[in-house]
């Protein structure tokens with residue numbers, strides 16, 4: 001499997017699977033694309049995490065969303081048909097579902113499999129304590145459900161996401177999924193009560209109007225001060241209390257380990273106990 005094919009195939013919107021689209025034909029159609037430094041770092045993080053956390057006994061696997069998780073699926077595919085034949089893969093949204101389907105892996109649903117062995121997902125940023133901002137791709141509701149349902153939840157990302165304090169590198173604000181009916185009142189509360197004066201409704205690019213999530217909701221991006229982001233649990237709780245908020249893109253106390261691919265070919269692994277391990281290239 002050409003590693004770029006999975007990305008190209010899904011990202012270019014040609015990933016819609018109909019009954020006659022065969023995986024091999026789709027892959028051959030997808031043009032090979034060069035892997036730049038950031039993509040190489042994503043692949044490194046994903047491969048390292050899969051090698052360490054997707055074991056033969058892991059049969060129910062949650063697949064996150066975004067541009068790093070295609071490398072997770074690629075690495076799982078490389079474990080071979082024999083290993084993957086009796087596994088079930090749970091998606092965190094339409095893109096994630098496409099990834100699983102296009103890879104020829106068995107799709108499952110959280111209602112059938114409420115207990116997951118391991119979920120691997122990307123992140124927009126992670127701090128020293130493995131608190132994460134997620135929702136850059138507007139999938140945080142289903143992502144958090146599968147993260148919390150997993151025995152082990154692992155984050156994979158490139159070096160740009162590895163921060164000490166949230167908001168350092170990811171400055172678009174905390175993604176907040178809201179009921180469309182309540183979006184104006186949530187915006188007003190964020191701006192006037194929670195000190196996020198620049199909170200904005202996320203507008204779509206290739207569609208008139210706001211982004212609509214897989215759950216038919218809207219997304220508000222709410223920037224907060226460093227002081228607030230140094231206490232992400234408290235911030236999460238205060239946002240969740242606003243009427244009309246569906247889910248907040250702050251993941252606190254749920255990440256077991258995070259793997260960050262670096263530009264020099266190494267990987268930085270951070271663990272929930274505070275340990276940080278530097279994994280040299282090829283180790």
Ligand SMILES: O=C(CO)[C@H](O)[C@H](O)COP(=O)(O)O
Nearest residue numbers: 066067068122135136137139
């Ligand atoms: O939370 C997410 C989507 O809602 C993604 O996992 C997050 O945005 C990271 O994406 P990428 O791997 O493309 O950097």
